[in-house]
Amino acid sequence: MLVNLNQVLNGVAQDKRAIPGFNVFGYEDAIAVVKAAEELNAPAILMTNKVAIEHMPINYLGKLLCGIAEDAKVPVCVHLDHATEYEVVVKAILAGFTSIMYDGSQLSLEDNIKKTSEVVKLAHACGVSVEAEIGAVGYNDPNLKIKAVYTEPEEAKVFAEETKVDALAVAVGTLHRMETQDAIIQYERLEAIQKLVKIPLVIHGSTGVTDEDLEKLTTYNVAKVNIGTALRMAFGNSLKEEIIKNPKEFDRIKLFKTPMIKVQEEAKNKMKILGL
Ligand code: G3H
Ligand code: ZN
Numbered sequence: 001m002l003v004n005l006n007q008v009l010n011g012v013a014q015d016k017r018a019i020p021g022f023n024v025f026g027y028e029d030a031i032a033v034v035k036a037a038e039e040l041n042a043p044a045i046l047m048t049n050k051v052a053i054e055h056m057p058i059n060y061l062g063k064l065l066c067g068i069a070e071d072a073k074v075p076v077c078v079h080l081d082h083a084t085e086y087e088v089v090v091k092a093i094l095a096g097f098t099s100i101m102y103d104g105s106q107l108s109l110e111d112n113i114k115k116t117s118e119v120v121k122l123a124h125a126c127g128v129s130v131e132a133e134i135g136a137v138g139y140n141d142p143n144l145k146i147k148a149v150y151t152e153p154e155e156a157k158v159f160a161e162e163t164k165v166d167a168l169a170v171a172v173g174t175l176h177r178m179e180t181q182d183a184i185i186q187y188e189r190l191e192a193i194q195k196l197v198k199i200p201l202v203i204h205g206s207t208g209v210t211d212e213d214l215e216k217l218t219t220y221n222v223a224k225v226n227i228g229t230a231l232r233m234a235f236g237n238s239l240k241e242e243i244i245k246n247p248k249e250f251d252r253i254k255l256f257k258t259p260m261i262k263v264q265e266e267a268k269n270k271m272k273i274l275g276l
Pocket of ligand 2: 137205
């Protein structure tokens, strides 16, 4: 069934579990994630990012993902990841997304509060949940001119109270798009944040987090852990192998079979590590 982020995250952190938010780009990875969730009888969060909505119009993605969610045997949230424009948020809500991440992390604190609050006002009136970011989780790509700033606990408190967001992404040592698991988590900072912020916390860039740290994060007030690169690697690396093994094959449905299984296995593996 289709649900919003609040419904998925309700009580999760208290149970020492966390729900992975997986970046998906189409039918193949979305259905693989939902099958993994169904195997574990766990909720799922399907997230679409900027790259996905540049590739496929957001209303097509909304229909596809909401269709998959409605037919699922487990609760599934359809989430827009890293939205930076109000217009895109409006389009996502109209397309059926049940959750929005507004990313004002590159703005000043004042502007981030102002823009995030506008999104919260609209989204909450439509029954849609909102995640936002304070501090800025950087990218493992020196060509991207995106600032990375660790989250200051006091700022996180003010931000959460003023914006009334449902979940808060914090920067405590992870980086987006890491291909190896060697992020160093600042647990003292996380601890200080959770003393002041009572809403569920979100960790982005979690492909780079070790299995041990993923498990440890569930003992904090972390309820959502974003994972993108790990599934893209599972699909892409398997697809490359399939093409090499079957050089005469041109039918993509046949070539996609094993990569879809690999995505399902990787999603299930991360879910289990996170206590699902
Ligand atoms: O918002 C998406 C995530 O933060 C994914 O990050 O691709 O580094 O796992 P990742
Ligand atoms: Zn992210």
